[in-house]
Amino acid sequence: GAVVSQHPSWVICKSGTSVKIECRSLDFQATTMFWYRQFPKQSLMLMATSNEGSKATYEQGVEKDKFLINHASLTLSTLTVTSAHPEDSSFYICSARGDPLTNTEAFFGQGTRLTVV
């Protein structure tokens, strides 16, 4: 299958600082990218959906000013957690999908373990 690379795989940051997570589709053009967070032993919670060149669509309850998403190109999307707090500690996962008319499956990055201290 296609490859989605997420970086970094883990990060530790201090409260109040910002952290940027990158998600790249390496061998296909990602029309749409999804960002999820996952707490231990729980399911993935969809945070937002972004289409290349457009503003991200956030799910209810997700603060768009705190979780900044940029999808400036067909191969790169970034999630910036601004002014991070310990409660933002979680596992963040991105996924990317190409043209939905030809392929609706999504490919996932390896995830980023964020710890805010």
Next chain:
Amino acid sequence: SQQGEEDPQALSIQEGENATMNCSYKTSINNLQWYRQNSGRGLVHLILIRSNEREKHSGRLRVTLDTSKKSSSLLITASRAADTASYFCAPLRNQGGKLIFGQGTELSVKP
């Protein structure tokens, strides 16, 4: 809501046995997808079944879809310890729909 609900929440079997997981959903769909997540990793796409299909195979995986009952099942035959993971279904209303996941089925295959 669009998400699927997997059942059972947890399943423990011996290597070589078959594992069956079920997914129920509430809306009409265009297709339904199954994914696997190994602990601490991203998800891996396993198989996609379209609304006009009733059964699909991929290696040791067999997926069925019953749109009248709004349910799907994933069968893993001759399970291996490496199949230990969480399994999620994702029903999609349309081809460009969002992938929303339920709690998943946590499968443990003991050697």
